[in-house]
Amino acid sequence: MKVTVVGAGAVGASCAEYIAIKNFASEVVILDIKENFAEGKAMDLMQTASLNGFDTKITGSTNDYSKTAGSDVAVITSGIPRKPGMTREELIGINAGIVKEVSSNLIKHSPDVTIIVVSNPMDTMTYLVHKTTGLPKNKIIGMGGALDSARFKYRLAEALEAPASDIDGMVIGGHSDTGMVPLTRLATRNSVPVAKFISEDRLNQVSEDTKVGGATLTKMLGTSAWYAPGAAVSGLVQAIACDQKKMFPCSALLEGEYGLDDLCIGVPVILGKDGIEKIVELDLDEAEKAKLKESSEGVKKTNGLLEL
Numbered sequence: 001m002k003v004t005v006v007g008a009g010a011v012g013a014s015c016a017e018y019i020a021i022k023n024f025a026s027e028v029v030i031l032d033i034k035e036n037f038a039e040g041k042a043m044d045l046m047q048t049a050s051l052n053g054f055d056t057k058i059t060g061s062t063n064d065y066s067k068t069a070g071s072d073v074a075v076i077t078s079g080i081p082r083k084p085g086m087t088r089e090e091l092i093g094i095n096a097g098i099v100k101e102v103s104s105n106l107i108k109h110s111p112d113v114t115i116i117v118v119s120n121p122m123d124t125m126t127y128l129v130h131k132t133t134g135l136p137k138n139k140i141i142g143m144g145g146a147l148d149s150a151r152f153k154y155r156l157a158e159a160l161e162a163p164a165s166d167i168d169g170m171v172i173g174g175h176s177d178t179g180m181v182p183l184t185r186l187a188t189r190n191s192v193p194v195a196k197f198i199s200e201d202r203l204n205q206v207s208e209d210t211k212v213g214g215a216t217l218t219k220m221l222g223t224s225a226w227y228a229p230g231a232a233v234s235g236l237v238q239a240i241a242c243d244q245k246k247m248f249p250c251s252a253l254l255e256g257e258y259g260l261d262d263l264c265i266g267v268p269v270i271l272g273k274d275g276i277e278k279i280v281e282l283d284l285d286e287a288e289k290a291k292l293k294e295s296s297e298g299v300k301k302t303n304g305l306l307e308l
């Protein structure tokens with residue numbers, strides 16, 4: 001399994017590190033436009049191989065896509081992150097051009113690649129890759145929901161004073177400050193609905209904290225987060241590489257599912273060797289359906305800014 005990570009910045013490097021530590025890929029190529037930057041990150045990471053006990057070979061490339069040839073999976077993290085006070089949607093002007101160029105270069109050298117889009121605004125960048133590459137829809141996956149769900153579980157664990165490993169829960173909808181739909185009704189602690197343990201008000205607070213999870217960290221760090229994003233991406237890559245058939249909420253092209261059409265938005269999918277092998281349609285209640293619909297309208301509005 002050969003994996004390319006485009007963008008050797010905070011998220012790209014974290015993602016490469018988690019993939020290496022999990023030791024399932026034979027090769028990871030990191031590519032960046034900054035001269036020698038990806039090579040430096042790759043060398044630094046390779047010097048952890050004997051310390052962390054992995055065999056994955058990590059190499060770097062300064063914008064030479066021939067080094068990425070034959071990649072099974074490529075992760076796009078190239079582009080600018082937001083600063084405190086900004087929304088993800090404000091990044092579209094610069095990131096759309098980068099994502100379009102990067103995905104086209106990747107496919108020239110790896111025509112059968114599965115692309116995982118991370119750059120923001122992620123749902124719209126995923127839609128852009130669909131519109132411009134001609135790759136089959138199962139091979140274009142947006143990463144947002146896996147991260148948002150991890151943050152949801154973190155907030156639930158905090159509220160329930162429980163270990164995160166006791167908690168299950170999922171966030172669907174757009175990867176934006178207002179568009180996320182944390183499925184509080186379906187969240188559980190060891191199969192028991194979380195509403196058994198905390199008040200409705202506290203659960204609403206968990207939901208709100210989850211939705212602004214990225215903005216909260218951006219304010220604290222001065223730029224957006226990278227550890228949990230990198231770990232979330234590595235989970236998706238591993239599910240594909242190891243044909244795990246795991247379910248994650250991912251941004252997928254919808255063609256009628258959930259009553260939505262012609263957009264990419266976070267819904268549960270089964271990930272395996274063929275990328276998105278199935279979109280899982282949950283039985284949402286009326287309030288959840290309405291929130292997902294509202295979220296889809298926000299994503300479509302941002303998609304409308306693309307010059308296609």
Ligand SMILES: NC(=O)c1ccc[n+]([C@@H]2O[C@H](COP(=O)([O-])OP(=O)(O)OC[C@H]3O[C@@H](n4cnc5c(N)ncnc54)[C@H](O)[C@@H]3O)[C@@H](O)[C@H]2O)c1
Nearest residue numbers: 007009010011032033078079080081118119120122143229
């Ligand atoms: N989807 C998510 O859940 C999620 C999570 C975290 C960050 N992000 C997004 O990921 C992106 C990267 O964030 P970051 O913190 O790693 O930023 P960063 O600035 O640390 O790294 C971005 C890297 O991309 C490189 N780059 C720019 N243009 C390029 C091109 N044409 N080809 C190759 N490389 C190029 C830059 O040189 C830089 O090294 C941002 O858009 C951010 O908003 C998304």
Ligand SMILES: O=C(O)C[C@H](O)C(=O)O
Nearest residue numbers: 082088120214215224225
């Ligand atoms: O918040 C951001 O801008 C980055 C990312 O989408 C995140 O959720 O951490």
